Structure formats: structure tokens, C-alpha cells
Amino acid sequence: MVEKEPVVGADGEFSLIERIRKLLPPVREPATMGLGDDAAVIRQADGQVLLVTTDMLVEGVHFDRSFMSAADLGYKSLAVNLSDIAAMGGIPTCCFLSLALPPSLSLSWFTAFMAAMVDAAGSFDVQLLGGDTVAADKMVIAVTMHGRSAAADVVYRKGGQPGDRLYVSGTVGDSALGLRLLRQGQKPESERSEPESFLINRHCRPRPRLQLARRLAEAHLASSMLDVSDGLLGDLRHLLAADGRGAEIFLEQLPLSPAYRKMQSFDDLEGYLPALTGGEDYELLFTVPSGREAEAAGIAEAAGVRISCIGSVVRGGGIQLVMPGGGRMAADDLRGYDHFAAAGSKR
Amino acid sequence: MVEKEPVVGADGEFSLIERIRKLLPPVREPATMGLGDDAAVIRQADGQVLLVTTDMLVEGVHFDRSFMSAADLGYKSLAVNLSDIAAMGGIPTCCFLSLALPPSLSLSWFTAFMAAMVDAAGSFDVQLLGGDTVAADKMVIAVTMHGRSAAADVVYRKGGQPGDRLYVSGTVGDSALGLRLLRQGQKPESERSEPESFLINRHCRPRPRLQLARRLAEAHLASSMLDVSDGLLGDLRHLLAADGRGAEIFLEQLPLSPAYRKMQSFDDLEGYLPALTGGEDYELLFTVPSGREAEAAGIAEAAGVRISCIGSVVRGGGIQLVMPGGGRMAADDLRGYDHFAAAGSKR
Numbered sequence: 079m080v081e082k083e084p085v086v087g088a089d090g091e092f093s094l095i096e097r098i099r100k101l102l103p104p105v106r107e108p109a110t111m112g113l114g115d116d117a118a119v120i121r122q123a124d125g126q127v128l129l130v131t132t133d134m135l136v137e138g139v140h141f142d143r144s145f146m147s148a149a150d151l152g153y154k155s156l157a158v159n160l161s162d163i164a165a166m167g168g169i170p171t172c173c174f175l176s177l178a179l180p181p182s183l184s185l186s187w188f189t190a191f192m193a194a195m196v197d198a199a200g201s202f203d204v205q206l207l208g209g210d211t212v213a214a215d216k217m218v219i220a221v222t223m224h225g226r227s228a229a230a231d232v233v234y235r236k237g238g239q240p241g242d243r244l245y246v247s248g249t250v251g252d253s254a255l256g257l258r259l260l261r262q263g264q265k266p267e268s269e270r271s272e273p274e275s276f277l278i279n280r281h282c283r284p285r286p287r288l289q290l291a292r293r294l295a296e297a298h299l300a301s302s303m304l305d306v307s308d309g310l311l312g313d314l315r316h317l318l319a320a321d322g323r324g325a326e327i328f329l330e331q332l333p334l335s336p337a338y339r340k341m342q343s344f345d346d347l348e349g350y351l352p353a354l355t356g357g358e359d360y361e362l363l364f365t366v367p368s369g370r371e372a373e374a375a376g377i378a379e380a381a382g383v384r385i386s387c388i389g390s391v392v393r394g395g396g397i398q399l400v401m402p403g404g405g406r407m408a409a410d411d412l413r414g415y416d417h418f419a420a421a422g423s424k425r
Numbered sequence: 426m427v428e429k430e431p432v433v434g435a436d437g438e439f440s441l442i443e444r445i446r447k448l449l450p451p452v453r454e455p456a457t458m459g460l461g462d463d464a465a466v467i468r469q470a471d472g473q474v475l476l477v478t479t480d481m482l483v484e485g486v487h488f489d490r491s492f493m494s495a496a497d498l499g500y501k502s503l504a505v506n507l508s509d510i511a512a513m514g515g516i517p518t519c520c521f522l523s524l525a526l527p528p529s530l531s532l533s534w535f536t537a538f539m540a541a542m543v544d545a546a547g548s549f550d551v552q553l554l555g556g557d558t559v560a561a562d563k564m565v566i567a568v569t570m571h572g573r574s575a576a577a578d579v580v581y582r583k584g585g586q587p588g589d590r591l592y593v594s595g596t597v598g599d600s601a602l603g604l605r606l607l608r609q610g611q612k613p614e615s616e617r618s619e620p621e622s623f624l625i626n627r628h629c630r631p632r633p634r635l636q637l638a639r640r641l642a643e644a645h646l647a648s649s650m651l652d653v654s655d656g657l658l659g660d661l662r663h664l665l666a667a668d669g670r671g672a673e674i675f676l677e678q679l680p681l682s683p684a685y686r687k688m689q690s691f692d693d694l695e696g697y698l699p700a701l702t703g704g705e706d707y708e709l710l711f712t713v714p715s716g717r718e719a720e721a722a723g724i725a726e727a728a729g730v731r732i733s734c735i736g737s738v739v740r741g742g743g744i745q746l747v748m749p750g751g752g753r754m755a756a757d758d759l760r761g762y763d764h765f766a767a768a769g770s771k772r
């Protein structure tokens with residue numbers, strides 16, 4: 079009998095990252111953070127730090143050109159990286175783009191894609207300073223984004239204490255519902271209902287929460303923070319893993335958009351699943367020390383972004399979901415999306 | 426009759442980059458160089474600059490796992506980016522890796538690949554500080570490399586003056602011959618002749634010329650510089666394009682390795698083609714003001730790297746090849762390799 083050789087797809091993305099981490103020597107100066115947060119942190123001569131994050135998007139895995147416009151994809155490729163800089167409390171400065179393109183791709187599609195990315199960069203005051211362009215069967219987009227911050231203001235994933243309040247910005251789950259609508263059918267934009275348009279727009283045009291994050295960071299109000307890209311529960315696990323903490327989440331307090339509420343029924347947990355595990359919300363998930371809730375509310379108001387307290391950090395591991403009726407359940411089996419674990423299948 | 430829609434593969438990579446450049450606003454402070462050189466240049470608070478370069482390697486286009494080992498590929502993915510930092514006269518500091526992997530890739534291959542990359546990073550004193558890992562049908566490797574330099578020491582592609590001597594480090598054309606051998610057959614390593622092993626090693630394990638480049642930069646001896654990745658003539662055109670200059674190259678002065686000389690016959694131009702257009706040499710191509718040749722020789726000796734004067738920069742456009750017999754020909758029709766122009770075909 080031949081034993082099957084272990085493959086990279088077997089254990090999911092985070093196990094692979096863990097394998098890479100084990101091969102690496104400890105991070106040393108001037109870097110203070112390498113793998114394991116939303117961005118690397120590198121000390122600069124003037125008391126500032128350089129933040130660096132990089133994301134790779136693959137056609138057929140992360141996006142589908144059949145239902146995503148060139149302009150939306152150009153915008154979103156930049157926005158997801160801006161969101162990582164936001165999650166560290168940073169100000170984005172410049173970016174680099176490596177692009178694999180099928181040679182048969184139409185030049186007009188390419189130009190619309192690039193124009194939207196350049197336009198988005200300009201509107202966030204980010205310079206596109208370099209990259210690489212290569213041929214491939216499928217489109218691959220790799221963006222590296224730089225940001226800056228005062229060293230003392232950087233917010234890490236690590237830092238949430240038992241008793242800290244758990245907050246999320248905006249609303250969650252919209253992007254997953256928007257993607258579901260896009261997958262279901264190619265309804266022309268003019269025939270979409272208002273909730274449909276809203277949800278699809280949330281999927282295609284995520285808003286990186288740079289202002290809110292920056293204010294939270296400068297006020298030293300967020301004890302830990304990341305952005306929700308793999309699903310609320312999945313990212314919450316990353317936040318808690320850094321400290322070995324647990325959390326309780328009150329489902330009634332999840333910020334759900336009117337469009338989301340219209341699309342889902344809430345008889346049981348099912349209705350909450352897109353909000354809990356859907357992914358690609360690019361909202362901020364952060365903790366605030368108990369007693370500073372009013373400050374947080376003030377900052378959110380000044381930034382013009384809704385924030386919602388959805389629960390607390392608790393001592394000990396695991397995430398408990400508190401149902402609207404008051405019942406509790408462990409969230410252990412509810413996983414965020416993992417492109418590796420789901421390899422070959424579609425979300 | 427339906428007109429065929431223009432596609433990105435029609436005009437080659439450099440036309441695409443030109444299209445991107447046209448969409449971009451001018452580079453502004455703190456950046457002083459964006460697209461158009463081996464690395465972007467960003468001014469820092471302490472008189473230093475941050476150099477940033479990014480490269481994307483696609484399976485089946487830039488490498489083939491059937492004849493390239495995991496360790497060689499891990500090493501080379503890093504080396505080609507180090508070479509770009511060298512070409513600016515910089516000192517590499519840290520890097521970021523985005524990796525698309527087929528889920529069916531064996532874990533042992535992946536681990537050998539990563540271990541070689543981490544090992545190479547360590548030996549060049551470079552920290553691997555972050556990245557992204559995603560699933561895809563084919564492997565894609567995107568490395569972003571950071572370097573530093575004193576602002577005054579950076580060497581750009583632009584700057585070569587008529588009369589400047591044209592130099593290349595090491596030997597050229599070996600990598601192309603090595604790749605040809607790898608493609609021809611899967612001869613086990615133990616059965617390779619010494620020249621075969623040499624050439625294959627030159628393809629799989631390029632040596633970034635960091636020490637030499639750094640010394641040339643600090644001595645302000647190179648008036649312009651880049652690294653030879655697209656083929657000597659192709660990259661020479663990039664060097665000259667920045668200034669609207671021409672060049673003459675003496676074929677007899679091309680630095681060819683003994684292995685190269687053994688593999689090729691030199692009855693006509695044919696024998697020189699791999700050296701002129703082969704690509705992936707990762708040697709330095711640079712110009713030195715006339716009269717400073719002895720200084721250049723001294724620096725090369727101190728760095729332990731051979732350099733060869735292969736010709737001069739001349740007024741006016743075009744590259745003239747001077748044959749061993751003294752005859753001249755225009756090099757206009759000899760192109761470096763372009764993955765887009767050659768899409769679908771193999772080098």
C-alpha cells in the first residue's frame with residue numbers, strides 16, 4: 079500500500095503560514111512585527127514606523143471576471159490592502175502592483191481596470207510606484223501597500239484583555255450576500271432591487287475604514303484590532319489567538335444592514351451565518367477597554383462610521399454565541415472561509 | 426466583418442507598462458522614482474532612501490517545476506529581486522512573499538522551497554517579514570524586496586553619456602544555454618558534463634552582484650546601471666532609452682564562459698545570440714565615464730567579480746554590433762525575450 083503524500087491543500091491557509099513562520103528566525107530590528115498581523119512593522123529613523131502588507135488575488139478563487147467589472151476589481155484590489163493598513167491604525171502612502179494577465183485579455187478591460195486602480199489610489203492619496211507585468215493563463219493581482227504611523231500609535235492583533243468590549247464597524251455579512259446574488263444570476267444592474275444593489279456594491283466596493291482606525295489608534299483606544307476579511311468568527315479567532323483569550327458575542331447586537339435583514343430569516347442561527355462567517359466585509363474588528371465605550375462612540379461619530387459593541391473578551395479559550403432568546407452555543411464548528419480548505423469548490 | 430478587439434498580449438510587456446505609466450500622475454515626494462527603473466526610490470527622513478522592487482514568477486512561463494528543484498526555485502525567486510536592489514546600488518533589507526499554490530502541491534516540495542528561500546534570505550542578511558498564501562491552479566511567486574542606500578549613491582538607468590564605456594559583470598548567455606539543456610532532457614545530475622553543470626547552475630542559481638554594485642555606487646563610478654534579466658540587448662535598450670543614446674558593442678569583447686565557448690560555434694552571429702538576447706543572466710550592465718576605466722577595474726578586483734568593457738555609449742539612437750572581423754550590423758532586429766510577445770511559445 080502506498081501512503082498518500084501530504085499536500086499543501088490539506089490543512090488550510092493558516093497551517094501553511096504557521097509552517098512558514100516555523101522556518102523563520104525571530105524578527106529583529108529595525109522590524110518589530112513580521113508575519114502574524116495585518117502588516118509588518120519596521121522602525122524608521124524619525125520615530126515613525128513603515129507598515130507593509132501584501133495581498134494576492136487569483137481569478138476563479140478570489141474574483142470572477144464574469145460578474146465583476148474591471149473597474150470594481152481595480153478598486154477592490156487596492157481597497158483590501160488599504161484595509162490592512164487601516165487595521166494597524168496607519169496612513170497609507172504608496173503601493174506596488176504585480177499583475178499576471180492572460181495575453182488574450184482585451185486591452186479595453188485592462189485599461190478600465192488600471193484606470194480604476196489609479197483613480198482609487200489618487201482618492202486615498204496613495205502613489206502607485208512600481209510593479210511587474212507578466213503573462214499567465216489566469217489573472218493574478220498582487221498588491222503591496224505601504225503605510226506609516228507613529229510607532230506608539232500602531233494597533234496590533236494582540237492586546238485585547240478579558241473584560242474589553244468587542245466592536246465591529248459598519249455592518250457585516252453584506253459582502254457574502256452580495257457575492258451570492260452575483261453568483262445566482264447575471265441580472266442587469268437596472269433590474270436590481272435597492273437591497274440587491276446595496277449588497278452587491280458592498281461586495282464590489284468595500285470601504286477601508288482608514289479615518290475611524292486612525293482616530294482609534296491616535297487616541298490609544300483600541301487595545302487590539304484587525305480587519306474582517308476571512309469572516310467575523312475566523313478573524314475573531316486570529317484576534318484572540320494572539321492572546322489565548324475567548325469571547326462572547328451577542329447575535330442580537332450584530333450590525334446587520336436593512337438589506338441583509340430583508341434577505342435573511344432569523345428563525346435560527348442560519349440567518350446569522352453570512353454575518354458570522356461570510357468574509358470580505360473589510361470592516362474593523364477591535365477591542366476597547368471597559369469604561370471607555372463613550373469615548374469610542376464619540377470617535378466613531380467624528381469619523382462618520384457606525385460602530386457596534388457585539389460582545390466582550392473573556393478569560394479562557396473559545397467563542398460563545400449568545401442567541402436572541404438567551405441560549406448559548408460554542409462557535410467552534412463555524413469556520414471562516416479558507417480558500418485552501420475549500421479548494422476546487424466555490425464559496 | 427468584425428474587427429478584432431485589441432488584447433494585452435499584442436504589443437509585449439513594455440507597451441503595457443507604458444500604458445500604465447500614462448495613467449499615472451507624476452511621481453511626487455517623498456518618492457523620487459516610480460515605474461521605469463529597477464526599483465522605486467523613496468526619500469527617508471535621515472538622508473537615506475528606501476528602494477522597493479517587485480517581481481512575479483509564473484509556473485509554465487518563468488519556471489518549470491519538472492526541471493527546476495524546489496530549492497533552486499526558492500533561492501532564485503529571492504535572487505532575482507536582490508539583483509534589482511543591486512542594480513540601484515542598494516543594500517537589501519527585507520522582503521515580502523505572496524504565493525499562489527496548487528492545493529495538490531506536496532508539502533515536502535513546499536517546505537524545501539520555503540526553506541531554501543529563508544536560507545537565501547539569511548545569507549544575504551534579508552528579513553522575510555510577511556506575505557500572503559493563496560490557492561491557484563498554477564504556482565505564482567510574487568516577491569517584494571526592500572533595500573536602502575544613501576540618496577546620493579543611488580544609480581539609475583538614466584545617466585549614460587556619449588563616450589561612456591559600457592561594462593557588463595561576470596559572463597553572459599550562460600543562463601540561456603543552461604535553460605536549453607534543462608529543456609532538452611532530464612539528464613540526472615551525476616551524468617552531466619562539467620560545462621553542462623556549470624551552465625545549468627548559472628540558470629538555477631544566479632548570483633546577485635550586490636558587493637560590486639555597492640562599491641560602484643559608493644564611488645560614484647557608474648553613470649547608469651541595471652541588471653540583465655531580459656537579455657543584454659533588451660536591457661541595453663532600456664538603459665539607452667532613458668537618455669535617447671545609442672551604443673556600439675564589440676562582439677569579441679563579450680564575456681563568455683569556457684562552458685559557453687564549448688557549446689557554441691562562432692562562425693557567424695548565431696553563436697553570440699544567447700549572450701546577446703538570452704536573458705536571466707542577472708549580471709550588471711553599467712556605464713563608466715571615459716578615463717575612469719582603471720578605477721572600475723580596481724573596484725571589480727576588490728569585489729572579486731570580473732567586469733568587461735564591451736563597447737561604448739554613442740550619440741544618436743540604435744545599437745551597432747561590431748563583428749570580430751570588423752564588420753558592423755544594426756542590432757535592431759535582435760530582441761530580448763518578452764513573455765507577452767512570446768506568449769504560448771517557449772524560449
